[in-house]
Amino acid sequence: MNIKITASYDGTTYCGWQIQPNGITVQETLENAIFKAFNQTVKITGSGRTDSGVHARGQVASFSLDSSIPPEKICKAVNAYLPNDIRVLDSQAVDQDFNALRSAKKKTYSYSFYIAPVEQPLKERYALNLDRLPDIALMKKCADLFVGEHDFKCFNASGGSAKTTVRTVYSIEIELAGGDLVIFVTGNGFLYNMVRTMAGTILAVGNKEKDLETVKTMLKTGDRNLCGRTLPAKGLCLEKVFYQ
């Protein structure tokens, strides 16, 4: 049967989602747990890669499993063999043509900050410290420039291998609660490092280190030198993947 799982992980100690020779990845850890639970070697397909140190609350993956176990019980069976920092939250049987990567319609990522004069050890793992509150209204104006279909060539990091740099951003929400500031970005796909550099650009505008005209020029010309910095992985989290 074709299985769809939703997984959450603390990416701090992983070399990202996708299997690679030098370092432990989330995909590999999941495949090993599935092997231990079902004595079957499976190859799982994620909705996309997450980079080293990036977290997920709702990564989706699919794989083919030969078993008579009720599909909704697969998550529990696999969790028994996973370390604490990865959990399968849900498992279900899906149509044979479902593929977590190819069937994905859109994704939401979050980038989290917290405002405090000194780093807070109990927040550092999942968010980036800002010593003062940026101008949220300016951040929202900057974010609005990215919404819609654009050629995001300016965000195309050197490691990227995308055929086209045109993507559609459906929405960018900026939420401030207590001292926590979160940017939620929903789009049909993202270039390598795109969300981290986009968040860095929105932050630079909020900090008045960059003005909106520069961002417009950056989008128009695709000049990567005009972008804000690529923010560290730890603040980034894959929140949700949307299908049909």
Added chain:
Amino acid sequence: MNIKITASYDGTTYCGWQIQPNGITVQETLENAIFKAFNQTVKITGSGRTDSGVHARGQVASFSLDSSIPPEKICKAVNAYLPNDIRVLDSQAVDQDFNALRSAKKKTYSYSFYIAPVEQPLKERYALNLDRLPDIALMKKCADLFVGEHDFKCFNASGGSAKTTVRTVYSIEIELAGGDLVIFVTGNGFLYNMVRTMAGTILAVGNKEKDLETVKTMLKTGDRNLCGRTLPAKGLCLEKVFYQ
């Protein structure tokens, strides 16, 4: 000069606050950082120990330092030599007779839970997973039994060395926000493991595994067998220490 610092730490990888031969402690890590910053061997006194794996948002410590640095700049100097999971949030000069342990009047600890059918990797480090919401009204009724001056002999774990088991609990607040449930306990002092066992007892009542009459008997007789379980360290956090 006599210095008072307020520190926060992620206790996950530490063998608690107090220096001990087998394992790295928060106190030792702070003393090493102070040595590196000021080339002085100091002995710092904490407001009290926190156990292995317990976190702090507002631990207080005092020590004597021979330096002409403005006291409020000590935190920054020390932070430069601390790992990310410990930060000095504040430093100030205090009267010579101030002692972080002896001068402490009361403390607030929190114990955090989160409600979810499966463990959430992004919450697991700082809170205990509950698969369903306990009865909050019952939890509050149980908590009320602990408020006031009582002989908390029932909570006196075998590792404890207190001269008297009488303590005053000033307040217990139970807050539910989203899926996060937090118990805040403020008292003039706590026995070894007292907050964790008290939280475990309140939880057992909320889960209807224990009734209020049993808790009353437990308090009256000091029978430790009637307590709830001692909850794991990771959900416990020293929030604040109060002085004059």
